[in-house]
Amino acid sequence: MRNLIQTADLTVGEIDEILKTAEDIIRQPGAYADRCRGMKLATLFFEPSTRTRLSFEAAMYELGGQVLGFSSATASSTVKGESVPDTIRVVSCYADIIAMRHPQAGAPMIALTKSLVPIINAGDGGHYHPTQTLTDLLTIHREKGRLDHLTVGFCGDLKYGRTVHSLLEALRRYEGNKFVLICPESLNLPAYVMEELEEHEYVCCSSLEEAMPMLDILYMTRVQKERFKSEADYDAVKDLYILDPDRMKLGKKDLCVLHPLPRVNEISVAVDDDPRACYFKQVENGKYVRMALILFLLARRRENDSRRFAKEDLIYHKVCTKSNCITSTTQEVQHIFKKVGKNRCRCIYCEAEQPLFEQ
Amino acid sequence: MRNLIQTADLTVGEIDEILKTAEDIIRQPGAYADRCRGMKLATLFFEPSTRTRLSFEAAMYELGGQVLGFSSATASSTVKGESVPDTIRVVSCYADIIAMRHPQAGAPMIALTKSLVPIINAGDGGHYHPTQTLTDLLTIHREKGRLDHLTVGFCGDLKYGRTVHSLLEALRRYEGNKFVLICPESLNLPAYVMEELEEHEYVCCSSLEEAMPMLDILYMTRVQKERFKSEADYDAVKDLYILDPDRMKLGKKDLCVLHPLPRVNEISVAVDDDPRACYFKQVENGKYVRMALILFLLARRRENDSRRFAKEDLIYHKVCTKSNCITSTTQEVQHIFKKVGKNRCRCIYCEAEQPLFEQ
């Protein structure tokens, strides 16, 4: 059985196949209107996310299927102390495929251990959100006709923005892409993402104005006050990362502006009517790419999971101590780490690193 | 594209057409069971209202369509600071028609600015609730065979009862109707509604007993303790506006009793079995009239909105200061007023009046 926990679960060929299906659905939606007749999607949202949930539900309905689930943890059995694997095991008796969102990293990974049906990760804390990345990729592909040889700017909070890390990871796998990092120094990419970027062409930019003329794609995110040490630090930079009509004038004619939404004030409402503003197109693409993904996973229910760990790399004697890891709240859980390089290992659920040998 | 924000958006001819469709649906429901196959209704309830939400959902299912949405604001993106227009723009990528309820006046009006699909106002604060009025009209028409030449009593809280104002406005448009206002003095109709009533025949009555023998229709609402200055004031009048079997004896044989529900104690449970009690019939009619309305709006998606403002009447330099107006919580909003008479203007969202020129 195949699942989608992170974008890396998919090969470049598989990503291309999903995007191709999505584009075919857009061309002839009628051909897909009964593809999931008699099937059920469970949307298990242990924390609320209207946009993502409704996108999945609309996707399943347009495939002719049905939807059941919950939209917040208060409406679930979690309050009675049930573990995530137990909840998933139960729901997998009621549905053919599950989309789940959870505030803790690794929750969908632990869900795999008990599920009878494919799992789609619809966001696990600040960790992964692969259907957003597929949405971004479909939008770029539809707007530009390709996913390679693009100059892509990421603007705003690159430190905590999981959608940024994930899209970067995906675009690195396509040839000839260049990256422009537009952010305050304190909100730059985390070290492990920078490492992965080393073999690629990239530049850093402290202001949006400077970056605008170079870009084929501009990926906006929100700079939150709470991320700064002082209000003065925030005030010093906040205006540099807001997209307004004046800054849009500096961009290319065929620039494509993306944003994972919801936006607050980082993109002025006055930009919405600019034809280069593609963030609402993204919303619609999100529905189509989820339709394609549901079909992709349902067609592969009998295949083995692509997620393979070499047995000799697995470590069973270490304990993950991250408070946001799903293992911290799951009873009788087997903690498992995998070796990374020579001296480090990583929790297979939340992917937090630890030294392999205690010092 | 046509929408329904208030009953006044519909001409008398259009109201009659919707009621006629509703009555045809009641006669032959099977003929409508697939009319919305493949379509989706979004029910966006920024505040809970079970009855109204379930009525819309039942309506869409009986037309063969699907439903998605949320039943309270905590389950929506609003908590992340997203504006109503953005939420609506996103959801209009997922649904063919939207029914929305919001605690702030003008929310559905501001939603129009971004929506790609028709909007039905399912209640905006104490402002409008047009599908309740259509429900009331259908019930009167089914029980009486006509909407004109009726003596209609409104009982209880006529000051704050938006369903009263709205039904009054609609029935004024039909010939020969007379109105009986049954309420404590402090809860009489607001001045602007009384003004509109001037050219019509009406009487005021301080007790239900006095009014009963005159009425063809009795529209009950709840008198809430909180509306009174003191408990003594409340105690002095509370019993005068409660409908019980004794007072029913004073009514005509073909009286028709309506109530928008939920009721608390203003109609005794002992009245429920009286054949003249039509408030539970109203509930069922609410479903049928919403089916008719959905069909009406979907059939007119290519027409222009009937809601037109003469450009020369619009004012862009004034700011609405009402705390319950949707503009108070929407970022980067353009405040707009329209002239009303010579010296006044009205916010186009919440319709609060201001003098045209500051004094």
Next chain:
Amino acid sequence: MRNLIQTADLTVGEIDEILKTAEDIIRQPGAYADRCRGMKLATLFFEPSTRTRLSFEAAMYELGGQVLGFSSATASSTVKGESVPDTIRVVSCYADIIAMRHPQAGAPMIALTKSLVPIINAGDGGHYHPTQTLTDLLTIHREKGRLDHLTVGFCGDLKYGRTVHSLLEALRRYEGNKFVLICPESLNLPAYVMEELEEHEYVCCSSLEEAMPMLDILYMTRVQKERFKSEADYDAVKDLYILDPDRMKLGKKDLCVLHPLPRVNEISVAVDDDPRACYFKQVENGKYVRMALILFLLARRRENDSRRFAKEDLIYHKVCTKSNCITSTTQEVQHIFKKVGKNRCRCIYCEAEQPLFEQ
């Protein structure tokens, strides 16, 4: 119209018929995929219960029907002071059958007084939960091929576990069953259940180990700390009622372990893969038995309710004073008691007993 408020509403013949239908659905689900086309189930959960709600929803979808409702009281009209009978009366205009869960005993019983459609009790406080019992019976029947001549152990909290009382009541009606009660003395069956057991073969056991070798069926429930007077009392017994792989070794080869779920730690996760662990099979059976029940009730809409009280046994002058009885929060309710034996009577809603004559 037939309803299901408690298992005793069904004769043994009717239970057998429902189980037979459920087993036929399992054999040929396709034959049932359109049986409820165009019909709607309302799931009214005045308190949350994900498992039960999703089970009902999956059941209705697999019959080709639709679902509407609410998953917690905060999303319902109850917050506006509407009574349960009024809410039910309204919803019965929107749906063909209702499954309701409510924190107060007797809520579904009072709902009957106003409903236009069949009611299924999906749990009323600590009172009844008949679809869980049907689920348990189907699982036993599928695993053992029969419901009679079985030795059935109940382990854990037998005092407050309503699923235990209800399954016991059902299994007593089949011939030759023996019962093993495995619990701390302070959590043994209530007196009235013990009374009913008198004519049947049963033994009491203070430890699970002692009981294991005898059992055909082991029904596990949770022993909650809160039930004990002191932590010391709890600590003294807690380990005796936990099922782990070591204790499983003492059981028969064809033992069948049941649990109503959710479980916390009373069954070790290490038992899950034992083929004798049937609690996740129960989950799936719950869906099938609910499908069968929906069909059973919809087919009998024109029959009279089996719930009959002899008129001469009813008492109208007594008032139920139980705080958890639905009558305590319903306005204008007629309290009714029925005589039980010579000197006692029972509230027909919550079934709390009172002496017939005050002393």
